[in-house]
Amino acid sequence: MQTVGAQQFGTPQPQKVKLRTTYSPREITVEAGKDTSFSITYKTTEGYYFYGPESPKGGGKKLEFELDSKLLKLGKLRGPKPKIKYDSTFEVYIHEYRGSVKFDVPLRINPATKPGQYQTKIISWAQVCDTMSCVDIPDTLAFTLNVLAATDTSGLGANDSAFAVPAVTNNQRNDLPPAATVTESQQEIENKKKEGVLSFLWFAMTAGALSLLTPCVFPMIPITVSFFTKRTEKSKGKGLRDSIVYALGIITTFTAIGFVVSLIFGSTGISDFATNPWVNIFIALIFIIFALNLFGAFEIQVPTSVLNKLNRSSQGDGVGSVLLMGLTFSLTSFTCTVPFVGSALISASSGEWFYPIIGMLGFSAVFAAPFFLLALFPSAMSKLPKSGGWMNNVKVVMGFMEIAAAIKFISNVDLVWGWGVLPRELFLAIWIGCATLATLYILGLFKFSLDSNVDRVGGGRAVFAIVFASITFYLLSGLYGKPLGELDAFLPPPDYEQHTGTQTGGTPVQTASMGGGGSLKTNAEASEENWFSDYKTALAESKKTGKPLFIDFTGFTCTNCRWMERNMFPKQQVAGLMDQMIKVRLYTDRREEPYLSNKSMQQSRFGSIELPLYVVMKPNEEVVGTKAFTRNEAEFAEFLKKGVN
Secondary structure (H helix, E strand, O other): OOEEEEOOOOOOEEEEEEEEEEEOOOOEEEOOEEEEEEEEEEEOOOOOEOOOOOOOOOOOOOOOEEOOOOOEOOHHHHHHHHOOEEEOOOOOEEEEEEEEEEEEEEEEEEEOOOOOEEEEEEEEEEEOOOOOOOEEEOOOOOEEEEEEEOOOOOOOOOOOOOHHOOOOOHHHHOOOOOOOOOOOHHHHHHHHHHHOOOHHHHHEEEHHHOOOOOHHHHHHHHHHHHHHHHHHHHHOOOHHHHHHHHHHHHHHHHHHHHHHHHHHHOOOHHHHHHHHHHHHHHHHHHHHHHHHHHOOOOOOOOHHHHHHHHHHHHHHOOOHHHHHHHHHHHHHHHHOOOOHHHHHHHHHOOOHHHHHHHHHHHHHHHHHHHHHHHHHHHHHHOOOHHHHHHHHHHHHHHHHHHHHHHHHHHHHHHHHHHHOOOOOOHHHHHHHHHHHHHHHHHHOOOOOOOOOOOOOOOOHHHHHHHHHHHHHHHHHHHHOOOOOOHHHHHOOOOOHHHHHOOOOOOOOEEEEEOOOOEEEEEEEHHHHHHHEEOOOHHHHHHHOOOOOOEEEEOOOOOOOHHHHHHHHHHHHHHHHEEEEEOEEEOOOOOOOOHHHHHHHHHHHOOOOOOOOOEEEEEEOOEEEEEEOOOOOHHHHHHHHHHHHH
């Protein structure tokens, strides 16, 4: 917060005026010679205003910036429309802003900049006034911006004359492309804010309900049921308490973690955290430990001190383990809850707090509601006659499902670190093994220590055995390339081998790569997909052919992205429209090139962290439409038609 003395048109006055400024992100990643942006928010006290950057000369000191021209140059500021009124003192029309005002500040990094980490100081100044006096904001109102220069693939050299400019202020700007294209979901959120708090809250709650249809929520269903089934044995009569604690744990951790991490690490902080390999290892271990506990593994062996603690944590009647499950639920869901959550976190990272918190609370409350009921389910079932035997059978079956869920998070680690040890075939083989063992267990062909003998197979067992046997054969068909519908969303991406360096066989076909090294596809794969992996190359092809450009911002760990690739893109109408475009797929969730540059482009060009995010643009880079995850084929086709028509 900057506090400065007021002055009456140059005459010092004893009163004080406070001006708050916040900016985001504190670190930008940008490819040398390319464009990026950051945002800065000015908030004046009630009754005060400041002059906008387009105010005419002689109409008060307008908002201006100055920065280190050796590293960056400044584009034209973009912000909300000012209030324009005639000022009889200055005898000009002035541009004024009141309250909280956010500006996007476009930047371009020097093409000669070598890859690495840099710091630069950006200074801004303006004049804050009320009806009686004006306050100069001194030149010392400055902040430090961390700049991570990525690999230069622009083709511009160190002598690029377009960058050879002196120190830049608003009076000497170079017009760069707009700071960001407002995506469809962001625009919808902003419209709801303008309609008022209740309208925005209802919109957030609706978004929470729709997010329950996203694929990554599904693994938490058996995990929730199995966890509370186990707790029912140890904490009789506490089902309602545990369910309330679980739901509140989801709501509070979802809101608090998302908001705090975004404030500290920027808008991408929570998505970076959720896709972090160590976090995914932690989640996988929790699921495996719970599965072993359901199998009775901790009771049939002499446990170590660590296992003793884990056993107490998972079996105790306290609320600690319930809160841990709420935290786990939040972490597993963050990557699938955009576009709403992603847009809210962008606002939070820019210093806004009211609407992001209200929105996250409403969103997570609806998101948690079905899991409150699922947590109650085991407690209700335990009150049925003779529930003990089959309840233990339910626990074991759920344990197999938790092992299957853990494999998904181990796969995330494999994809982000590029190990190449868990391809689609092995992934499916483990799931097939879990489904097969569940089938045999239900039929009583083997048992665990806490089970009683199965003397006969009743109707209920037979039905469940058929269900899991069907799942087994269904998964087997996936080993031979057959689409698996909803389950495809959890499997590695179709170009897994390209990004892990494990592709073998076939005649290689060179395709573009943002990093410049290229990647390999067999002829069959190239013919089937015909995707570029480098924006610059795809854009050149778009200009050459005159075809529109389709950009797919995606992630290795993005479950919703896999669903769209496997279930939406192959639709006849959708595929026909996409075939009329130049297609480029840009991954953003690895901390290395070319993925850092892809992520930077998404943030700077589209002001978004949504995954998936689809963009259709003309060969001249004019954006004609954006779209996020959807299950509506007609809606997605209409979006594609904007580029083709």
